Amino acid sequence: MSHVYQELNPGPFERKASMMITTNLSVLINDVLKGAATLLNQNWAITAAVNVFIIFFTVFLYLNTSTTSDQVTIRSASNNAFSGGNTTTLKEIVFHPNYGGLWKDDLALIKLATPANFSEGVKSISIAKSLPKQGTNAVVVGWGPKSYFSTTDGILREAVVPVMNYETCKQKYYPIFLFTDTSFCTAKDNVGPCPHDFGDPLVYKNKVIGIFSGSFDCGSTTYPAVYADVTQYNKWINKVIKS
Structure with a gap:
């Protein structure tokens, strides 16, 4: 994960994952x-x-x-x-x-x-039946690196990120559309998934709501992280x- 997760010790990242291990x-x-x-x-x-x-x-x-x-x-x-x-x-x-x-x-x-x-x-873990509303915080968990060009140390980390709906997110990628309304996003400055995070679960109330597909950047509000909306695939x- 990019600037996504910090360690338990002070630093620019979020925290090591616990429950999701x-x-x-x-x-x-x-x-x-x-x-x-x-x-x-x-x-x-x-x-x-x-x-x-x-x-x-x-x-x-x-x-x-x-x-x-x-x-x-x-x-x-x-x-x-x-x-x-x-x-x-x-x-x-x-x-x-x-x-x-x-x-x-x-x-x-x-x-x-x-x-x-x-x-x-x-x-x-179960798949949720619907997405929470825009702006709701969810937890993304994965093994990716802490920045786009760094390598991963393989430690599982988690971060809290706000949900962004499809309609808002697609405008961020306009005019390049790599996804449809079966996807949604999260966006938070310096917090978000990165390379080797493909497949990361996004969890809300102990249920999976999204699986990370990709983005044009790490931890960016300019190019949000895109997830498959698994609630539509039950x-x-x-x-x-x-x-």
């Missing part, structure tokens, strides 16, 4: 962090489709032919993306059927090779994870 997953290929995912039940997690797109093409096109999904690591129950907790690999990837490579419908569901053990500091999510 049990629901957040890190997604790595050959120990390189690609993004975040959020556990919905023991078998399924939700993430940004761009993370899965990167995984798919890295694993099956850009690496040697012996590369398998075993080189994809999904880590849970740790506040460090690179160590600790529990690890597993991928069993299945399901893109949203309308995802086309941009921020529209930027969602995917990933099935874990090994079901999560809820007795080991791991739990699931039917698709439930159909996949209950099948």
Whole structure:
């Protein structure tokens, strides 16, 4: 996360995450962090489709032919993306059927090779049924760097950011429209998600309302952070994870 999260010690960032450690997953290929995912039940997690797109093409096109999904690591129950907790690999990837490579419908569901053990500091989180009103504070959680051009230390952090509705946010990106009314934003100076934060959950009242898709900057009110509005995808999510 960019200027997003501060440490528990005084500094320009927000605080280390605590509660969300049990629901957040890190997604790595050959120990390189690609993004975040959020556990919905023991078998399924939700993430940004761009993370899965990167995984798919890295694993099956850009690496040697012996590369398998075993080189994809999904880590849970740790506040460090690179160590600790529990690890597993991928069993299945399901893109949203309308995802086309941009921020529209930027969602995917990933099935874990090994079901999560809820007795080991791991739990699931639910999807909200609707978004809160504009200006409402929500919490974004992830492993990204503290600035756009820095590298991540892999520590899970969180930040409080205000919700911005689609109509307001699309004017910020005019005339470039990479998303539709199935997205919304958050915007706060020097606070917001960054590279390696793709897939970060935005949480309000202990339920997920958004999954981070991207932005043209980090922690910017000029170019707000764009999220998939997961409250509009409950039917698709439930159909996949209950099948």
